[in-house]
Amino acid sequence: MSTVRPKVVVVGAGFGGLAAAQALKGADVDITMIDKRNHHLFQPLLYQVATASLSPADIAAPIRAILSKNRNTRVLLDRVVGIDSVNGQVLLGSGAPVSYDWLILATGARHSYFGRDDWAEHAPGIKTIEDATAVRRKVLLALERAETETGKARRHALLTFVVIGGGPTGVEMAGAIAELARKAVSRDFRSITPHCSRVILVEGGSRLLAAFPESLSAKAKTQIEKLGVEVMLDARVTAVGPDFVEVGGERIAAHTAIWAAGVQASPAATWLGAEADRAGKVNVGADLRVAGHENVFAIGDTSSCMGPAGRPLPGVAPVAKQQGRFVAEAIKARIAGRKPPAAFRYRDYGNLATIGRRAAVIDFGRIRMSGFAAWLLWSVAHIWFLVGFRSRLAVALTWVWNYLTFARSARLITGEIK
Numbered sequence: 001m002s003t004v005r006p007k008v009v010v011v012g013a014g015f016g017g018l019a020a021a022q023a024l025k026g027a028d029v030d031i032t033m034i035d036k037r038n039h040h041l042f043q044p045l046l047y048q049v050a051t052a053s054l055s056p057a058d059i060a061a062p063i064r065a066i067l068s069k070n071r072n073t074r075v076l077l078d079r080v081v082g083i084d085s086v087n088g089q090v091l092l093g094s095g096a097p098v099s100y101d102w103l104i105l106a107t108g109a110r111h112s113y114f115g116r117d118d119w120a121e122h123a124p125g126i127k128t129i130e131d132a133t134a135v136r137r138k139v140l141l142a143l144e145r146a147e148t149e150t151g152k153a154r155r156h157a158l159l160t161f162v163v164i165g166g167g168p169t170g171v172e173m174a175g176a177i178a179e180l181a182r183k184a185v186s187r188d189f190r191s192i193t194p195h196c197s198r199v200i201l202v203e204g205g206s207r208l209l210a211a212f213p214e215s216l217s218a219k220a221k222t223q224i225e226k227l228g229v230e231v232m233l234d235a236r237v238t239a240v241g242p243d244f245v246e247v248g249g250e251r252i253a254a255h256t257a258i259w260a261a262g263v264q265a266s267p268a269a270t271w272l273g274a275e276a277d278r279a280g281k282v283n284v285g286a287d288l289r290v291a292g293h294e295n296v297f298a299i300g301d302t303s304s305c306m307g308p309a310g311r312p313l314p315g316v317a318p319v320a321k322q323q324g325r326f327v328a329e330a331i332k333a334r335i336a337g338r339k340p341p342a343a344f345r346y347r348d349y350g351n352l353a354t355i356g357r358r359a360a361v362i363d364f365g366r367i368r369m370s371g372f373a374a375w376l377l378w379s380v381a382h383i384w385f386l387v388g389f390r391s392r393l394a395v396a397l398t399w400v401w402n403y404l405t406f407a408r409s410a411r412l413i414t415g416e417i418k
């Protein structure tokens with residue numbers, strides 16, 4: 001006699017969704033994992049793809065391959081466009097609706113331009129492989145064009161790079177561009193010298209890395225300035241165009257601008273008609289369920305969950321992963337008739353951010369570090385958490401090689417030149 005097993009649908013194979021699916025491996029449920037992309041992406045290293053240090057395949061792995069050993073899991077490549085919560089169905093862009101008994105929404109977030117979406121064209125953010133390779137193309141093309149440009153002002157604009165947003169991504173991007181534009185390329189180009197390029201990091205607040213203690217913010221500023229990055233604090237971007245960025249009304253001629261400020265959640269709240277915060281994140285209860293939807297959980301960047309200090313938990317990978325494991329346990333307990341865990345508790349192991357290829361800042365609470373030792377720790381942590389043995393090995397070897405030679409193995413401009 002066949003028994004019908006509970007159906008769990010996970011939407012999004014990012015950090016949260018994947019952790020949930022892995023924790024449900026072997027459980028007495030049928031899981032459907034739906035993602036609009038065929039790969040899981042290690043976003044913390046995207047900036048290295050954008051600055052030609054790593055290749056896309058080093059930081060992404062096919063979802064099907066990751067979950068191939070989970071016999072209770074099938075993978076669908078499709079875009080979720082809505083949820084019919086009355087009939088318990090997930091609506092897809094191209095396939096037939098998928099029924100669920102339990103639904104885990106882990107669809108992440110994108111960048112937000114704070115109502116100025118017209119800036120996106122000129123100041124792209126990095127969230128996907130396509131974003132990162134588009135930025136890589138923009139940065140490398142600017143260098144190529146500068147090599148032959150004879151007009152002084154135009155050449156200056158081509159060699160000016162503005163990164164908007166002084167959080168970890170902005171600091172990492174600015175540091176990596178400075179190393180690429182000021183050091184790595186000078187060997188391969190004939191007219192660009194290390195001093196030709198200008199990298200500017202613009203932050204609206206009074207310090208970089210606002211989530212870190214002030215002492216580490218100050219160290220990060222010193223370290224990034226040593227790489228030649230100009231840091232502008234308390235500086236608001238007022239306009240962005242094809243070859244300029246306006247900061248506080250002052251125009252900076254710059255061919256390349258990169259957006260690293262602000263996030264906007266996926267439309268999960270709209271699909272459910274649920275309450276959301278200002279960034280569109282679904283408000284969830286302490287057990288990560290969405291109010292009014294007892295069998296729907298929202299986790300990671302697409303949800304807003306209050307932390308112990310009454311502040312929402314940060315949008316970082318460890319929160320998403322721990323929430324994924326938590327909801328898997330909650331579902332297993334409910335199915336087994338056990339009492340589910342009452343409230344999600346985030347274990348914060350600390351914050352890390354890197355500055356170029358020889359410095360980082362680390363905040364482990366009582367232990368704070370900066371400089372080269374912190375960078376080594378940052379490298380080990382990032383390699384450790386990469387999915388897949390091939391990726392780990394490839395990234396470790398590439399970093400050692402880059403470190404010794406300043407080579408940029410992935411310095412490829414894809415697509416034709418106009």
Ligand SMILES: Cc1cc2nc3c(=O)[nH]c(=O)nc-3n(C[C@H](O)[C@H](O)[C@H](O)COP(=O)(O)OP(=O)(O)OC[C@H]3O[C@@H](n4cnc5c(N)ncnc54)[C@H](O)[C@@H]3O)c2cc1C
Pocket residue numbers: 011012013014015016017034035036037039040041043044045046047078079080081106107108109126127168169266299300301302315316317318320352
């Ligand atoms: C450039 C960058 C650097 C970062 N650096 C760090 C760092 O150093 N440390 C850190 O802890 N965090 C970092 N983060 C944040 C971290 O990556 C996120 O907090 C984390 O990815 C959130 O996990 P998630 O599972 O909620 O969403 P994601 O990992 O974003 O996954 C969402 C998944 O949902 C899928 N999806 C979205 N919409 C749909 C749809 N409609 N239908 C089907 N599938 C859909 C997407 O394709 C994706 O696979 C960084 C983020 C970025 C962008």
